[in-house]
Amino acid sequence: MADLPAYVREREPDAPRWVWDDTARWYPPLLAAGVRVERCQDLRLTHHLLTGAPAVDATLLAGEQSEHWDRLGPTVPGDPALFSADDTAEHLRADLEDARQLAAVAASPEAGRLGLLLAAESSGALAAAEMTYAGVPWRVDLHERLLTELLGPRPLRGTRPTGLEAVAVEVREAFHAPGLNPDSRPELLAALRRAGLEVADTRASTLRGLEHDGIEPLLRYKQLSHLFSTFGWAWMDQWVRDGRFRPSYQPAGSTTGRWASNGGGALSFPAQVRPAAVADDGWLLVVADVAQLEPRTLAGMSGDRALARSARGADLYQGMVDDGAVATRADAKLGLIGAMYGATTGESGRMVAGLTRRYPAAFGLVEEAARAGERGEVVRTLLGRGSPRLVADWDRDPDEAPADRDGQDRYRRAYGRFTRNFVVQGTGAEWALCWIADLRNRLWRLGTGPLDARPHLVFFLHDEVVVHTPADLADAVVTELEAAAATASRLLFRTLPIDFPLSTAVVRSYAEAAKA
DNA sequence: GAGGACCGCGCC
DNA sequence: AAAGGGCGCGGTCCTC
Incomplete structure (x- = not known):
């Protein structure tokens, strides 16, 4: 459509749910024209999610053109050739796909959680496009x-x-x-x-x-x-233009639901160059990260009261020490990380054994996820994202299958470590998605005018965000960051008393926000 | 000369 | 006996 921005701008005040095949395809031109949207349904992302969700009846997603939706890959910014590769893929019937997805969610016993996940995933795609558009201020x-x-x-x-x-x-x-x-x-x-x-x-x-x-x-x-x-x-x-570093994000680029990034190295943005990330004159950066996101997520999703109690303060590991579960903070960290990654030997493995008695629900949950993986079963996150199957690739490529019994056992144990981590990492990613989804709307409401005249997200990395804000709104941004974190916790864990404290720093340069 | 495997490093 | 998850990127080395 020639004048899409005008069309969207005119209707956006009614806060419609824009339904499109790929946010990375449609949103950047809108942003460039100064149009920001409140919400959308990114059918490519949600199709992929529903296809792999154990609580969804996959037959409800099949229909006209559905195999095209199965094959749809992410749009790479600035690569128009991708669209012309397949003419059908370029003109998919979004209305048909949307109707199938709505029906599939409605028929699921977990409709509520899935609906939340789809909304969060789609909002994340909006946030990703906005961050690439705005860029990290770079000196x-x-x-x-x-x-x-x-x-x-x-x-x-x-x-x-x-x-x-x-x-x-x-x-x-x-x-x-x-x-x-x-x-x-x-x-x-x-x-x-x-x-x-x-x-x-x-x-x-x-x-x-x-x-x-x-x-x-x-x-x-x-x-x-x-x-x-x-x-x-x-x-x-290559990556800095007009004083902005613009990495490109790929929402749900990792199977766990974490984002990936293609270009700019946003996932390994080293401390060494952070001094060059400096707010514009009259502006500040608000850097916030969640302390121990994944251990807290584990406490929340397992409903482990003891671990939730240890998680009450700003430092979960110290909380475990204060609770008498473990002698030192270092031991607490070793044990929890070991449980989430599947360590069985050495210092870490010994700690896991001891802590399992203290926190049976939490440690039992990851243990069960690992056993399920070893049996070749699919596991899921709290909101319902499914893990990829163990043998899917062997069917396509039998040469990849381990030849002997030992090789297969090793492979199954490796898959068990993956599913063990998947449930926690994936649910942690869901918490973070809900956090930034709520945050981007809160930030928008703090200011007036175009996106980059208001406080706005410029960077996101798993459990950390950077907001670029006019200096006089920095305190308000801190308040909204915390309010959004509370929203995320409530959406995922309802009434369970589990804290997700943020450490926030209001700084001129990203380097000043060194982690404690 | 292009493309892929592997390594080693950075981030969480 | 050993057994830690996810990612991106650039350099070297090897193959085609």
Whole structure:
């Protein structure tokens, strides 16, 4: 439609539920035209979700064109070629698909939770598009200064900056290896062995602690080299425009429902370059993260009263110590992380055993999820997202199937660790989705005018958000962040008394919000 | 020369 | 005996 923005702008005051095939396809042009929408149904995301939801009768989703919806991949921003690949996929009947989805939800015994999940998922897609549109305020001058101080001036394409090359020289001298390329694993392994260091790999964590004069410069080289290649000048050229870093998000890009990101490295936005994320003049950044999101999620979804009690304060691990469940904070963390990831050995494994007696409901829930996975069953999150099947890929690609019994057992245990983590990670992602879904509307109501004239989200990473706000509204933003967190907790866990405290920082630069 | 596997690193 | 989940990205090395 030629004048879609005008069409939407005219109707948006009635707060309709816009139904479209993919938010990443339709929303960016609207935002560019200054049109913001309150809610939508992202049929691609919700189709995918319902298709894999155990509480949904899949036959209700089948019908005209439904196989096209099955195949629909995410729209990549700025890639129009994707639309023309398949003419049918370009003109899908959204009304038919929407009707099927509504019927499928209505027929499910978990209609309430699924409806909430679909709304949250779709709102997340709106938030993702808005964040890419607004971008993280980025000071190229500060970033360049940081790079120059650490690496030397910007090098010619294909060469190392002088500062990095100097460290490489130190490494070569220390290992008496004149031609060594420290980026080459085989060369580095050979040099290490010649120096009498018998290591199986070249990871920094392996090298740290070894006794040799070359180790210190080598570790320094690795750190600088990573900065140079991942967040150096080339990254700035590609991802920063007009003083904004615009990563592209892919809602539900991970099977657990967490977001993925394709481009810009938003998921590994290192602390090293955060000093360059600075609010505009007269504006501030409000950085908020949920302390121990997943342990609290586990307490909530399992209804474990004891763990919920430990979770009452700002520090759940300390709460476990105060409750007498465990001797130290470090032990508490080790045990909970171990339970959620499936650790069975070492310090972590021992802690899990002890804590299971103390928190039977919580630890029992992840244990049961792991057993279900080992039996080859699908598990689900609290709101009903299903885990991918164990053997789905073997059917398509029998070569991938483990050949012997041992291999199959290993594979099943690995899948059990995945399903164990899936239920917690996935439900945690649902809490976070509800949080930002509510937050984006609250932020909108704080201001007037276009999106980027009001407080708005600029970054989201699993359990952390960054809001860019006019300075005089920063306190109000903190209040709304907390109110939105309370909404999310109520939506997921109803009346169970489980706290999700935020640590918030009102700062000029992202780097000032260093985690406690 | 393109494309994929693997590694190692960063984030949660 | 060993057995920790999810992701993106760039470099090297190997294959086609």
